[in-house]
Amino acid sequence: MTEKFIDRLPAPEIAGVVIPWFTPADRPTPDRLLETSGLVEALGCQLGFVRPDQVRNVNPSYLLSGGILDRMAQDLKDANCTIAVIDGALTPVQQRNLETRLGLKVIDRTGLILEIFGLRARTKEGRLQVELARILYERSRLVRTWTHLERQRGGSGFLSGPGESQLEADRRLLDDKIIRLRRDLDDVKRTRAVQRAGRRRSGTPVVALVGYTNSGKSTLFNRLTGADVFAKNMPFATLDPTIRKLQLPALGEAALIDTVGFISDLPTHLIDSFQATLEESLQADLLIHVRDRSSAAELEQAEDVMIVLERLESESGLTLPPIIEAWNKLDAVPAARAEAMKSFAASEVDPPAVAVSALTGEGIDDLIALIEGSLLQGRLEVEIVLGPEQGRARAWLHQNGEVTGEQADEGGASRLIVRLSAERLGQFKSGFPGLLSEGA
Ligand SMILES: Nc1nc2c(ncn2[C@@H]2O[C@H](COP(=O)(O)OP(=O)(O)OP(=O)(O)O)[C@@H](O)[C@H]2O)c(=O)[nH]1
Numbered sequence: 001m002t003e004k005f006i007d008r009l010p011a012p013e014i015a016g017v018v019i020p021w022f023t024p025a026d027r028p029t030p031d032r033l034l035e036t037s038g039l040v041e042a043l044g045c046q047l048g049f050v051r052p053d054q055v056r057n058v059n060p061s062y063l064l065s066g067g068i069l070d071r072m073a074q075d076l077k078d079a080n081c082t083i084a085v086i087d088g089a090l091t092p093v094q095q096r097n098l099e100t101r102l103g104l105k106v107i108d109r110t111g112l113i114l115e116i117f118g119l120r121a122r123t124k125e126g127r128l129q130v131e132l133a134r135i136l137y138e139r140s141r142l143v144r145t146w147t148h149l150e151r152q153r154g155g156s157g158f159l160s161g162p163g164e165s166q167l168e169a170d171r172r173l174l175d176d177k178i179i180r181l182r183r184d185l186d187d188v189k190r191t192r193a194v195q196r197a198g199r200r201r202s203g204t205p206v207v208a209l210v211g212y213t214n215s216g217k218s219t220l221f222n223r224l225t226g227a228d229v230f231a232k233n234m235p236f237a238t239l240d241p242t243i244r245k246l247q248l249p250a251l252g253e254a255a256l257i258d259t260v261g262f263i264s265d266l267p268t269h270l271i272d273s274f275q276a277t278l279e280e281s282l283q284a285d286l287l288i289h290v291r292d293r294s295s296a297a298e299l300e301q302a303e304d305v306m307i308v309l310e311r312l313e314s315e316s317g318l319t320l321p322p323i324i325e326a327w328n329k330l331d332a333v334p335a336a337r338a339e340a341m342k343s344f345a346a347s348e349v350d351p352p353a354v355a356v357s358a359l360t361g362e363g364i365d366d367l368i369a370l371i372e373g374s375l376l377q378g379r380l381e382v383e384i385v386l387g388p389e390q391g392r393a394r395a396w397l398h399q400n401g402e403v404t405g406e407q408a409d410e411g412g413a414s415r416l417i418v419r420l421s422a423e424r425l426g427q428f429k430s431g432f433p434g435l436l437s438e439g440a
């Protein structure tokens with residue numbers, strides 16, 4: 001590669017941000033402005049200015065049209081900006097043209113989010129996923145800059161010039177890296193599958209938190225498990241999945257997963273490369289959709305979360321687990337509305353909901369009751385190994401559960417995957433003690 005499309009940013013930069021909008025329907029709300037500022041700050045940049053600009057006529061070379069562009073150039077200068085952010089989608093050509101015109105580094109929304117992910121990734125898995133996302137992004141831009149690169153490298157042959165073969169070489173290099181990263185990520189997936197099988201063998205129900213970034217998942221996670229996970233008022237505070245024990249009054253031990261949040265216009269490359277992490281949630285027995293009910297953009301955020309989940313469902317071939325909702329930040333909502341929200345939540349059935357404050361602890365007992373109730377209603381998947389002498393247990397399982405897989409081991413034992421209600425699972429545990437390993 002002779003060229004890097006997303007460079008690491010030396011801090012502190014001063015960023016000037018324009019949020020382009022086109023029709024009244026996509027005019028940025030005040031919350032969108034806050035979100036954009038949050039993203040820029042999450043990158044460790046100071047905010048020079050942030051402003052929505054309506055693009056009435058799209059200029060294909062720059063996206064922004066004349067007047068807006070001139071004003072942006074002036075504002076960037078006035079605020080001593082060192083970087084320009086267009087919180088929208090730029091083609092590689094537009095990005096390059098803007099950089100030349102403004103004399104600054106320019107990044108778009110995808111570039112911005114990728115940078116933040118790069119800063120946040122801590123675990124090996126997180127880093128692999130971010131690296132894959134970056135390379136997929138680079139590769140997609142490589143394809144579209146074909147003519148540009150060719151011209152830049154001065155192709156001399158007139159049928160297939162050096163420009164083209166250079167591009168081919170770049171592309172192959174990226175493809176090789178993509179293959180290696182996918183292979184490494186497959187290893188991660190295998191490890192996860194083994195851990196999951198362990199939990200299944202012990203019959204531990206798994207509950208996963210999902211939701212828009214900054215909705216309070218980690219705060220709720222800490223509240224529910226007594227953990228001390230990094231929770232902060234910034235987008236993508238959490239990137240790597242964390243799993244902890246959750247004590248339920250009747251069911252006993254469950255596992256709770258906290259993971260990466262969603263955002264509107266989440267770059268497709270990110271969803272693709274975060275499959276391993278996101279699939280972990282998809283294979284839970286229950287999802288808690290955490291919604292920040294104090295945000296004005298809350299409804300759109302909730303819709304965006306569901307869109308991503310449904311997309312993951314159709315792409316992975318997995319079925320979404322049952323979903324309940326935690327309407328969070330109750331304390332930040334005016335008292336009268338909070339009261340109305342509490343009773344409204346209580347009347348919701350599809351999906352069932354509870355109003356809570358992860359910060360003050362209000363409503364948390366109700367949430368725990370709802371989690372337990374939903375698990376009891378839902379069906380859990382467990383793996384049980386039975387010796388040849390355990391015919392009675394096998395018959396019981398066939399009668400009371402749904403056996404979705406059965407495999408014979410060398411020693412004559414068989415390995416059953418069974419879907420059971422939590423209640424039946426409890427009966428099995430007490431009726432056939434010792435057949436499910438504890439606490440794996
Ligand atoms: N007022 C109020 N603030 C809350 C509540 N829950 C979380 N917050 C705040 O919201 C911000 C984001 O919380 P996090 O728990 O980091 O949110 P998250 O969903 O894990 O965010 P990401 O990991 O970035 O996706 C923090 O400043 C929290 O203190 C709540 O119930 N009330």
Ligand SMILES: [Mg+2]
Nearest residue numbers: 217218237238
């Ligand atoms: Mg978090």
